[in-house]
Amino acid sequence: MDDTLTELVAYLEGQEAPHIVFDQQYRIVAANAAYRAQFSPQASVLGRTCYEVSHHFNVPCDQAGETCPLVKARQTGRHERVLHLHHTPRGEAYVNIELMPLKGAGGSPRYFVEKMEEVQLARGRATDQGLVGRSPAFRRLVEQVQRVAPSAASVLLLGESGTGKELVARALHEASPRKSRPLVVVDCASLTETLFESEVFGHERGAFTGASTAKQGLVEAADGGTLFLDEVGDIPLTMQVKLLRLLESGTYRRVGSTELRHTNVRVVAATHRQIRQMVADGRFREDLYHRLNTFPIHLPALRERQEDVPLLAEALLQRLAPERRLSLSRGAQQMLKRHPVPGNVRGLRNVLERAVLLCDGGVIDTPVLQEALAMDEPVGSAAPHVAPQPANARDQLRQQAVALAQRSPGRRAEVAASLGISERTLYRWVQQAG
Numbered sequence: 001m002d003d004t005l006t007e008l009v010a011y012l013e014g015q016e017a018p019h020i021v022f023d024q025q026y027r028i029v030a031a032n033a034a035y036r037a038q039f040s041p042q043a044s045v046l047g048r049t050c051y052e053v054s055h056h057f058n059v060p061c062d063q064a065g066e067t068c069p070l071v072k073a074r075q076t077g078r079h080e081r082v083l084h085l086h087h088t089p090r091g092e093a094y095v096n097i098e099l100m101p102l103k104g105a106g107g108s109p110r111y112f113v114e115k116m117e118e119v120q121l122a123r124g125r126a127t128d129q130g131l132v133g134r135s136p137a138f139r140r141l142v143e144q145v146q147r148v149a150p151s152a153a154s155v156l157l158l159g160e161s162g163t164g165k166e167l168v169a170r171a172l173h174e175a176s177p178r179k180s181r182p183l184v185v186v187d188c189a190s191l192t193e194t195l196f197e198s199e200v201f202g203h204e205r206g207a208f209t210g211a212s213t214a215k216q217g218l219v220e221a222a223d224g225g226t227l228f229l230d231e232v233g234d235i236p237l238t239m240q241v242k243l244l245r246l247l248e249s250g251t252y253r254r255v256g257s258t259e260l261r262h263t264n265v266r267v268v269a270a271t272h273r274q275i276r277q278m279v280a281d282g283r284f285r286e287d288l289y290h291r292l293n294t295f296p297i298h299l300p301a302l303r304e305r306q307e308d309v310p311l312l313a314e315a316l317l318q319r320l321a322p323e324r325r326l327s328l329s330r331g332a333q334q335m336l337k338r339h340p341v342p343g344n345v346r347g348l349r350n351v352l353e354r355a356v357l358l359c360d361g362g363v364i365d366t367p368v369l370q371e372a373l374a375m376d377e378p379v380g381s382a383a384p385h386v387a388p389q390p391a392n393a394r395d396q397l398r399q400q401a402v403a404l405a406q407r408s409p410g411r412r413a414e415v416a417a418s419l420g421i422s423e424r425t426l427y428r429w430v431q432q433a434g
Contacts, residue, residue: 005029005111008102018116024109026050026060026070035116039088050114054086054095069099070112077101077109083143085124085134086116094119094142119146121171126314128322131164131171133308137300141168148295149175154247156232156292157270159299162346165270166230168299172268173226181225184218189231196239198255207256219252219263227265232292233273233284240285247291267292302344309337309348316349317364321356329422331366339373351376365421367397401426402433 005021009030012019018035022028026049031040039045040053051057055064061084062068069080079100086095096117104110122131122142131142148155149172157165166185173183191199198208202217219227229235235243246252247267251260269292278284302309310333317326328336341347354372355364404415405426416426 008111008113012113020045020050020114020116021111022050022070022114023111028053029111038118039086039116041089054084056087069097069114073099073101073112074109077103083119083139083146085139088118092124094122094124096146121145121149121175124311126311126318128315128318131167132311132315133305134311135300135305135308137305138308141297141299144295144297145171146175148172148297150177151295152266154266154292154294155268156275156294156296157268157299158275158296159272160301160344161272162344163299163301164345165272165299166228168297169226169228169230169268169270173228176226176266178225178266182222183226183228184222185228185230186218187230189234193236193238196236197242200239201242201252201254203255204257207254211256214254217252217254219246219265220261222265223263225265227267229267229269229292231271231273232269233271233275233278237283237285240288244285244288244291247288302341302348306337309333312345312348313352316352317356320349320353324356325362326356326359327363328369329363329365331421332364332369335366335369335373341373342376347376361422361424363422363424365425367421367425397421398429402429405430 008021009032012021012030012032015032016034018038019032020028020035021030028045028048028050031045036045045053049060050070051060051064051068055061055066057064060068060071062071066084067082069082072080072082079098081096081098084095084097085092096119098115098117100113100115101109102111102113119142122133122138122145124132124134126132131138133139133142145168155169155172157168159165169185170183173179186200188196194208197203198215198217200218202215202220203211205211205214229243242252246263246265250262250264252263253260275284275289279286279289310328313328313333313336317328336348336351341351343350351369351372352364354375355369358371359368401415401421405412408415412426412430413423416423
């Protein structure tokens, strides 16, 4: 180890954040105490490649579908920053990576220093809370959230109903310097024009009939924290100008008062509406739109992240019935991925909650999931919304399962697996068939 590298390693050893140093061949030549404690407490990483340790790849990241910061740093000669999904002793976790090239005598990079920070707002494995996913669309969402969260910029969350906008707003708040202060939610869709002004800005005693006492508004309650305006597209036009004043100056007045009050809030807004079209139609103020739209984030629909469905289902089952430790059979997972669940993640949760109630054992198999899916009815229609298959598909599956089990009584586990049902369900059907 040369003198420059020795000095660098000594410096990094005292840093609180995990750091590693590697060479042009991706081989790790140093790892500080913070890295060893967080990412590799049991084994040495020296001499191993960064992509093998972090990803269990046998080729560099850019050859395995990931963005490689080293390749980018070679091209630019500058710091690079990427979001990766790393293997850790606690399972896979999202890690924010900052890479700095160290130039040698010839001017080209000789070593690379990589600083790592585990991202707490999302997980690449099923958990009982927070954002969960692994798909490219989900990773783009996580990267945008963790980049804007530390700032004071207004954020506009765009996407269909049921995509998890309130969950993302909460993640933005928890990853911001305001996390010790309140996150206050304003459900704009449920507030009339009169109620909106009173609820959001508060009112004084006697301001209107029934105002027997003064009331603090949600803006005041959120002081120092985050104000989440859910379904901001439903705010009445007359109230939009007052909201604009709040965003531009941090000031507002309670209903029935002339006193100008100040508050310090970070605004996160969300809508499922085509808000730019609303601006064009004159139904939403253009100046307010631009104030809210400082940093827009599109939340992907479930169909844009189909590969996340089994992982989301596992996480939702943990939240719906933590004491039962339920799982989906392989056949049920495939059915769920193929089925266009209405309502996005919220709709998926509804389907799984039904399946939990319909399931008697520990595994939700194909017939149970099929029954849960068949309970959906499209709006304006009495016909059940099911995947294209015969109306008596469950009976046909039962008959097929019983026939196969009777022909091969010693291979019932294989029969059940081939049909996507649990062995317990197969046994029950055979018993009922006599």
